Amino acid sequence: MSSGSGQTGAGAPPEKRELRLGIIPLSDCAPLVVAREMGFFAEQGLDVSITREASWANVRDKVQLGALDGAQMLGPMPLAGTLGVVSPRKPMVTALTLNLNGNAVTVSRRLYERLCRTDPEAMARRPITAHALRRVIEADRRQGAGPLTFATVFPVSGHTYQLRYWLASAGIDPDRDVRLIVIPPQFVAANLEEGRIDGFCAGEPWNGFAVARGAGCSLISSYEIWNNGPEKVFAVTEDWAQRHPATHRAVLRALLHACRWLDADGANRRSAARLLARPEYVGVDEDVLAATLGGEFRDGIAARPRRIPDFTVFSRYAANFPWRSHGLWFAMQMERWGQLDMDAAVDEAVARTYRPDLYREAAADLGLPAPQADWKEEGVHAGGWQLETATAPIPMGADRFFDGAHFDPNDPAACLRGPGVGADGV
C-alpha cells in the first residue's frame, strides 16, 4: 500500500526517522513488535528501535523525560499523566488503542479448591463471580484469619480496576476485605506457589504461564468482566506530539497496519506468538503465548481450553479508536477508588489526552473507516452490532459488563451510584 499521497500530513515526511519505542514483555506488545518485524514501520519511512522496559514506571518516566519517543502503556496511564494521578503531572496523548481485553483473574489452586468447597453452585456458573470468595473472606474473618492477598501490576491500570470491579460486584470491599498489592507479572506465578499471594489480575501470557506451571486457576477473563473494554494504548507526551505531527501520524499508520495484520487470520496470530517468544521480546514458551492469542483460554479448571475468540482483539470492532468515553470510564474508576482529587478537571483532561482527531487523520490516510463520534455508551450490546455514525459502517462487538451495568458518558457518575458500588454501596 502506498504511504504517500499529495495530502498534507499523509505525504509530509516524518520530522524524525529514528525512533525509540518502549514495550513491556506481554502478549499485547504485539502491535509494536509486528510493526517493526514485518516492516510496517519501515514502510512509513521510520527506523524504529524497540526497547523492552522492566517496569511501567520506567516506561512512564522515560517517555515523560524524552528518553523514549513513545511507548505501549496501560490504558489509564496517559490520562493519569495529564491529571497527575500516581504520576508526575505531564500532559500525555493517546491517539490509538493497541488492543481490547487480554487480562484475567487467576487464583492459587489452594484458594480455588476452597472456593469450590465453600460455594460449589456459584463456582459452577460462568462467568465466575466473586460470591464464593466473599463467603471465604467472611469465614476467615470469623476465625480471625488475616486477609487474602491479591496482586495487580500497577496502581493505575485496567487490571487494578477490573479486579476491584469484580470484587466489589460481589460485595467485597477491595480496600478493607482483601490486601491489594503490586507484583510484576513475571513473578506472580512464583508468588502464588510460595503462598505470598492468593490471586492476581494480570495480562497474558502470565495467567497462562501460572496455569501451565500448575500454580493457579483462572477464574474470569477481562473480556468477561467487560466485553471489549480498552487495554493497552500507544502514548506519547503532548509536547512530543506537537513537535512531531507527521512522525506521529506515520507511527499511527504503521500500528494500524500491524493491528489489522494481527486480526487478519489465525495464522498471523501464531506467527506473532513465535515472534513474541523470542528472548528480546517476551521470552515465554511460544505454545503458552499462542493459546490466548488464538482465543483458547486454558483456565486450569475445564479439561479443555475454553474458546473465547475475543480474548484479545487488536483491530476489529474499531478497537484502535481512542474513545473519549473509555477515558472517562477510567477517570470514574480513579474517582471510585480514591485516586482522584475531587476538584480534578476530568472532562478537560480526557479531551486533551484522548485524540480521536489524530486517529481519524491516520485512518483516512489508509482509507480505513473511522467512528465520527468521540463517545459511546457501554453495557448496551450483548452481541455484534453495526456502528453507523462512521465514515463507513463498522461491525462492532459486544460491550456488556458482567454485572449488567450501563455506562452513559453523558452521566458518567451514575456508574458510581449503582448497587454494590464502592465501600458505601455494599
Place this chain on the structure above:
Amino acid sequence: MAARILLIEAKDRRSRALEQALTDAGFEVVASVDERDDLYARMTELAPDAVIVDAELPSRDTLEHLAQLGRRFPRPIVMLADEDDPQVSLEAARAGVSAYVVDGLAPATVRSLVNVAIAHFQAHDALRSELGRVQQSLEQRKAVDRAKCLLMERQGIGEEAAYQRLRKMAMDRRLSLYELARELLD
C-alpha cells in the same frame, strides 16, 4: 544522622561496589535485597529514608504502589515537588538507576545520593545492556540490507523493488524480515 538506604539489585548482578560507594559518601546502607524479596515486608520493617533500585528490575512498580500507601514510604524522585531539575531524573533514567526518597530528606542529600548511584550504574550495568541492544538492532539491519543487495544483484532489480519483494516473501512465509534475510544469506 546518616540517611538510611535500601538497595535493590538484581540477584545475579549484585556487587558490594555500590554499597561501598554509598557508605564512603556517608550513607548508611540498611539492607541490600534482590527483586524476589518481599518489598512490602522489608519496607515496613526497615523504614528506609531512600531506596536505590536498578531500573532494569521490575520492582519499581511495587515501589510506585508503596509510595501510594502513605507518607512514611519513599516516593520517586521524579515526583518531588522541589525537583526543579529534570536533568538529574533524565540522567538517572539513562543510567538505569531509580531513586525513591521520603519527604523531608534534604535536596542536597538526595542529589548526592542519586549522583553516587548514577556514577556506579554508568560504570557497570547500564552501558552493557545498552550496547547489547544497539548491536543487535544494527546486526538485524545489516542482514536485511545484505539480503536486499543480494536480490538486487540476482534479479537485476532496483532497491525499492528488492525491498518490496523481501517483504512480500517474508509475509507469505510468515517470517520476520530479519529471519528471512538470514535464511537468504545462509
